[in-house]
Amino acid sequence: MFENPFSADQTIMEEGTELVGRIAYWLFGLRELEVEVWGKKIKLDLEHFKRKPLPQFTSCCPAWVRYVELFYPKAIPLLSSCKSPQQMAGATAKTYGALKIWKHDPRKVYTVGIMPCTAKIFEASRPEFCHAWKWLREKGYIPKDTPKFPDIDAVLTTRDLAELFRRLGINPLEFHEVEEPKNFEWYSGGGTIFGTSGGVMEAAVRFAYSVLSGKEPPAESSAWDFRQVRGYTHPLVKATILIPLKPEFRKEFGEDTLELRVCVVNGLGTDGSHIKPVIDDAIAGRSRFHFIEVMACPGGCLNGGGQPVNPMGTSWIDPLLPLPLKVPP
Numbered sequence: 001m002f003e004n005p006f007s008a009d010q011t012i013m014e015e016g017t018e019l020v021g022r023i024a025y026w027l028f029g030l031r032e033l034e035v036e037v038w039g040k041k042i043k044l045d046l047e048h049f050k051r052k053p054l055p056q057f058t059s060c061c062p063a064w065v066r067y068v069e070l071f072y073p074k075a076i077p078l079l080s081s082c083k084s085p086q087q088m089a090g091a092t093a094k095t096y097g098a099l100k101i102w103k104h105d106p107r108k109v110y111t112v113g114i115m116p117c118t119a120k121i122f123e124a125s126r127p128e129f130c131h132a133w134k135w136l137r138e139k140g141y142i143p144k145d146t147p148k149f150p151d152i153d154a155v156l157t158t159r160d161l162a163e164l165f166r167r168l169g170i171n172p173l174e175f176h177e178v179e180e181p182k183n184f185e186w187y188s189g190g191g192t193i194f195g196t197s198g199g200v201m202e203a204a205v206r207f208a209y210s211v212l213s214g215k216e217p218p219a220e221s222s223a224w225d226f227r228q229v230r231g232y233t234h235p236l237v238k239a240t241i242l243i244p245l246k247p248e249f250r251k252e253f254g255e256d257t258l259e260l261r262v263c264v265v266n267g268l269g270t271d272g273s274h275i276k277p278v279i280d281d282a283i284a285g286r287s288r289f290h291f292i293e294v295m296a297c298p299g300g301c302l303n304g305g306g307q308p309v310n311p312m313g314t315s316w317i318d319p320l321l322p323l324p325l326k327v328p329p
Contacts (some may be wrong), residue, residue, distance in 0.1 A: 005191030016207030046273030157306025197231025267298030
């Protein structure tokens with residue numbers, strides 16, 4: 001098992017670091033910056049962000065990424081360079097997982113994503129997502145003539161899995177209690193909320209807040225809650241987060257606090273009505289935001305096209321309509 005929230009944590013580590021780097025380069029003119037993540041100091045070469053301006057858009061929704069490629073190619077440099085959690089999971093499983101955890105031939109590792117999203121099927125099929133194969137060949141773990149294989153071999157939607165369970169007579173309510181998590185089954189609260197509108201944003205804000213302020217509240221502290229970025233059922237959410245800077249960043253940035261301006265686009269909207277004004281401003285250089293989350297499905301991945309259909313034909317996140325007491329067969 002490889003929990004997707006684990007790879008969501010991987011994504012936010014990368015995406016959060018990239019956001020801090022872009023801000024340092026474009027707002028404060030820095031060319032290098034040292035950050036500390038989980039007790040490890042990392043020096044960032046900010047020249048890497050020379051062609052990656054602000055605002056930074058999220059890149060974890062494959063439907064949104066494809067939308068940009070087709071209709072707004074000028075915005076491609078604004079997308080985060082991070083892969084989605086699914087693709088990070090596949091590459092990690094076939095490299096570190098195969099070699100260090102499962103002690104298995106990477107060529108025989110077959111990865112199946114269980115996703116709430118139909119666009120994940122297309123994403124997994126993209127020919128560029130074969131990074132495990134490339135790395136394993138370069139490092140000599142597999143022969144150079146090994147045929148190319150993808151990071152993710154197959155994708156089932158959650159509705160597909162439910163149908164398989166039904167056909168095979170498997171009742172998840174009769175499963176044994178899960179054992180203690182291990183290896184790739186651990187994840188943070190940031191990974192947990194990743195699939196809801198505003199979840200990626202809140203996880204990124206938590207990361208930036210921790211790195212830039214040097215503060216790390218207790219795990220269950222309300223200080224980790226940035227409710228103002230949660231999408232819920234709102235098509236567009238805007239917020240400004242004040243981050244108190246620790247001494248070294250005060251010196252680097254010349255300020256005591258950073259005003260992190262963010263925006264959450266909750267579903268693209270009919271004919272792109274939600275995203276169009278936001279992305280048009282970003283392309284024209286008029287955007288006031290530093291970081292923008294976009295999810296193609298209203299409510300986020302939890303309301304994705306691959307989820308079981310609500311018996312009432314309504315959204316799973318609609319707070320006004322209760323679920324029926326009895327689910328039709």
